[in-house]
Structure formats: structure tokens, C-alpha cells
Amino acid sequence: MSSTEQGTSSAAPAEPTTAPESAAAPEVPESFYYVHGKDKVVHKVSAGALQHSALIHGMISNLGYTEEQAKANPFPFENIDGDILQMVVDWCNQHKGKPTPPEDTNLPKQKEKLFDLVLAVNYLEIKELLTYCCKQVAMMVKGKSPEEIREIWMIPTDAEDEAAEKEAKKRAGKEAAGETAAAAGDAK
């Protein structure tokens, strides 16, 4: 078992973020799954909420994962920051079984968080949330000049890009020359 699993399984029963159970179908008890991010904090999410994520939904249906197995082995998303995963889980819980509204105003306004969220949501394949996030990112450039966008989003100019590429090529060439020289020395 990997270190990740050990970490998560120990944390699993300790601090789950609960999701309200569906009131619409009380006779069928809803199953729950567990996910954790970089911070190893386990989040308890209902199957209904997880349906938003095509990736997790696919995993569950393909692997025939039972609730017990899920509790013992939460889905590890090692490269998603804990707070970002929390945001995603909250969103999935909020929009469980509901039609998604045309706009979502609760998305983060800070660039770093929003960019992280976009990448996480893209990976988890949550189509609706990705649409909102993309709209929010697009809104960030409204009224901005190319210079301002370059500054905010750290976009290098074409000249800077070319210079960096040339330098990388030079460095690669030097390294290759060094390696061949070392190989020749070894052969001698």
C-alpha cells in the first residue's frame, strides 16, 4: 500500500466534511465516497454530488467500488491543493441534483486560486463548473490592455519567448557537447 493510502485511511474516519443526504429518495440510502487532496484531509461526498465529475463517476462505475472499499481507500488527488478540493466538493454538494444556474458568483476572485481551480476542475471533468470558471477567467481580462494582461498573467512577449527558446537550445547544445566529451574521456 502506498504512503498516500496509509495517510488517508488513517484520516478517513476522523474529519469528513458531511454532505446532506438526499430528501427526495429516503427509502434508498445514499452511498458516500471519500476523496483527499494534497493536504490528506478526507472529504466525504455523496454519490449524487460526485456525478458532476465525469472522472470520479467513471471510476466508480468502472471499478464497481463499494462504500466499504471507498471508506478504506479514499480517492487520492495528490496534486490538488486541499482548499481547492474543498471548493470543488462544496460546489458539487451545493449543486447536487439541481439544474445549474446560468451564473455562479461564488468563485474565487484571486488569479492563483482561480487558475488552480480551473486545472483541478478540468482534471476532474466537471463540465458545468469548468464553464463558470472559464467565464470568470475571461472576465478578468475585460477592459485590460495587452500590456496589462501580460503583466497580470505573466505572459512573455514573443521576443522574450524567442530569447528563452534560444537560451534553452544553447544550454541543451552545451550539455550535449559536455556529455559527448565525457563519454570520449571515458572511452580513452
Add this chain to the structure above:
Amino acid sequence: MHYFLLLNLKFQKTLYQKMVSWSQFPPEIKQKIAENYDFMSRVSMRNTCHVDRQIVDSTKFRIPRVRFGYKEDKCLICIYTGIEKFLRLEIKKCGKGVVVYKSENNFDTSRIPRKFIPSENLLNFGLSILKSLLIHDWIQINAIEWDLDEFLLKDSKNSENFLKIFQKIFGFQKFHVKEMVSTPRSQETYQFFNRFFIDFSHFDELECMRDIFVHTKIDNLYPVIAYDMDVPFCGKSNYHTHLCTVADEEFRTRRRWDYELIHVINGVNYHAIDSGTFRDISEIPIQNPEPRKRTWDMTDVIWEYSCKCGKWSHEMPTSKERALRQKFHTQKCGIGFLCKEHADPFDYWYYQNLPRRLIQEPFWCGMFQGDVVEFGLKLLENYDEQAKREIQNQNPMSSFSWGFKPGEDVHITEKAGIRISRKSNFQNFLKILKFLCFFIFTPILISLISYSLFLAT
């Protein structure tokens, strides 16, 4: 579990190593984001770097309507991006240059900042902006409206020169446009406009051509009657559209007169006229689901229809009845752009507000008949202050597009989108002062500290 480990590994490889930089975003996400940019954000984004230019160019952008006007040393470019949303550039000749007025969702040029740009030729300048902003493969325009100086076009030599200027500026580039619209075409300008429409649009994408006449009266500023006559040209629908804000008998009888007028203007065979459609929302019709047929002069057939939206009728030559009837019979609502329920929301808004142009932009009212300035002033007198403000769109804006912020010093060059920001002299002076302070006072401070240390020891 092995499956998860593999997935996680893939995730680590492909996803972020703590990446928050835009440049590291995968192109498919950038494309998805680009689909949500507004028009000027796209223009701005295209100028950041060539990768982002390619990303923006790979996504389509639809513009519902564009207006270009040129007359009496004035030029107008108005880009409608949605209902109540438009970017407006008015360029006026001034000495050895031009003055550009830019506004967003506002027609009033008296309150917006102006900018002088040295340029020899007003038309060339206006067309260059139009080209750089709108002739791209990623832009699809629903309709372009041309309000050109009829006086210039009347002379065949002038109209040839006009075409040459357009060809010189646009080169081989053409608009991706569905509908080309003009101010009323007269006998002299009919051929010019038809040639112009075909020359400067991608022919396979062009669906129809149209000229619009607006008949309005002080009593009402919303069109209630419309009449379209289709005289196909080069296999494309070619409409002569009349809008009337008052349902009077004069307009209704005028249709027949138009039929004959077009016959004379075009110099075409009477049978070139395909059909005419009359639309009326002035009164709630007695709903009669059964279409009614009438004949007119033995040469024309009229099919009358009605639904809860209004009533409409199609006139056609008897010879074409069989072919066209099938097409018209299948329509659920034939009210077209007058119908709030079935028309495209932008088209409905646009045509409903068209007569208001008399108040908003009396100079650019080529579609209206008679002395429009005087008529517009008369109309304006009839409205109270609040209604006037509403009509002239002087409502405050919360956020402006790039290049359209009031007070922003932006110069749209011939390669529109390249911004030349000019810092004020005062800002430069402050920079120099800071620089001097640093280099004069820092050594003095250091020497004072060292001297005090020396005294202490």
C-alpha cells in the same frame, strides 16, 4: 488500486507542478476561456503574444450587427455585440487629421473624450480600422449595414473610385457575413450596392442583401408594419424592406406602387420579383388558422395568414405560386423580426429601436425619408427628460471595454489593437525627482551615519 496509481502518475505528469501561470495552461482550456471573451478582450488578447493570437483565432465569435457610415467628412463604425451593447467609433475630419470619438453603449459624443490623429484620408482611416477589427476568419457577422453618401455614389465615376478605395484597403480580404444591408438603393446606386455586396463578402456565406426604408410619425416610435419585397440577385435573396411605425392606409396601398417602382429601378423583368411579404402587428388578429387566397390583377396571388402574434400575407406572381406556396404554408409565425416571441432577440430589439435613431443619431439616418434632423428635433421635444436620457443611452456603465474607457488615452492605429499609452509629463517629472532624491540624499545619509559612528568611537 493500481488504476488509481497510474492515474495519479499521469496527473502528476500532465497537470500542474504548482502551476499558476497562464502560459502553462493547456491550449484546450485556453480555447474554452477564449470562447467567453467579449469583443475587445479578444482584440486585446490577440496582441499579447502569437500563441494567444492563435488561440483566439481558433475560436469563432459572432457579431450580430455592424454599421459603417461615411458622409460629409464623417465616418462611423458601430459594432453591436448584443442587446443594448455596442462599441461606437465616430471619426470626423479636422484640419490635417481626424478626431476619433469612442464610446460604449452610448450615442452622445458631446460627453466623451476625443483624440486627434494625424491622417490624410478619413475614408482610408475608417476602412483600415474596420478591416483590422472585423475582417478575420474567426469573426462571423450576422449583418453589416452601410450608410454611404448617396451623393457620391450617384456619379458612376465616383462610385468606381469608391470601389477602388475599398479594394485597395481590403485587398483580397472579405467579410464573413450573412446579410448585407444598405440605405435605400436608388436607380443610380442599385448596381453599385449589389456589386459592392458581392465583392466584399464571402459569396457562399452571404444569405441575403437588403435595403431598408423607415417611415415614421411622431405618434409612435416602434414599427408595427413591415413590408419585404424579394428581388433575387445572383441567386441570393435581395430584399427591399419598409418599416412603418403607424398602421395607416397610405402605407398599405404603397406596396403595389413599390412593386412597380422596383421594376423600373432594377430594369429587371417583372418576373424577377420573387415575392413580397406584408407583416402587421398593429392589431390583434381574429385567429384564423386557415390561410386565405386572393388574386390581384390576375397576375399576382396573395396568401393571407394569421396567428396570435399578428397577421401576414405573401404576395407572389401567379407563375411562382406553386413553388413558393409550399414554403410559406409551413411557417408557424410569419411576423419575422416584428415578433417578440419568435424573432431572434437581437433582431427584435434592433428593429424595434431603429426609428429611435432619429433622436440618437440624426446624422446617420440614411434609411429615413425627408428632413430627418428637423423631424428628430420635433420628436425630442415631445419627450420628458427621463425618456430623453433613456433614448440617448446616457446610463452610467460599470465596466468598459479596452480602449473605450472614458479618459483612457488610447490610440487605435491602423493595426488596431496596438495601444500606445502616453504617460503624462507630470508622471515623468515625478520619476526623475525620485531618482534624484535617491542618488543625492542616500550618500548624505550614509556619510552622516558614518560620521556619527566615528564621533561615538
